[in-house]
Amino acid sequence: ETGVTQTPRHLVMGMTNKKSLKCEQHLGHNAMYWYKQSAKKPLELMFVYSLEERVENNSVPSRFSPECPNSSHLFLHLHTLQPEDSALYLCASSQVVGATSNTGELFFGEGSRLTVL
């Protein structure tokens, strides 16, 4: 497998459910990201992990809980979500670690389409 793989591609859950989104990258990158994409809105950065440590948390509600067990895997645990959390959740990875970068190019997965009922 190559690139960034996200599972599941589609998820429907009730507000009281607990579910997880999974992301795996096969690019040897050392930074991984979760983005949220809602209709008519720009991509919103949620979390950034560098070398398995969380380096950014953009004021995301605690009902979203990220986990990065190693540099290849990233999870987003979901609990008691709201209907407005329905969106496309995108995982991405990049090569560069640190405050400055050469390119900052992101490699995205195909996304997990989440619907909260």
Next chain:
Amino acid sequence: SQKIEQNSEALNIQEGKTATLTCNYTNYSPAYLQWYRQDPGRGPVFLLLIRENEKEKRKERLKVTFDTTLKQSLFHITASQPADSATYLCALEGTGFQKLVFGTGTRLLVSP
């Protein structure tokens, strides 16, 4: 306030013509700017990066310009094809850890 503006209306052009998409920004001083392509229901795919000291960058039928005085980037697709139909996102360096800030994207429709 900081803003990145891309035309929210779809751009409709005929096959073979040149498509030009605009990205304007306010209150940013990015060292670089990137363009991505996104197909419906898929993740964005990186296309091109241009740095602040570069006026123009080309890749096959794609051309990007970056005017730091006008605070604007133009993205051109020459000899456009129906397969070029997609949403194109611009992203620029924001603040914080490798934070890329994205525009809302412009949808391009190329008719045969």
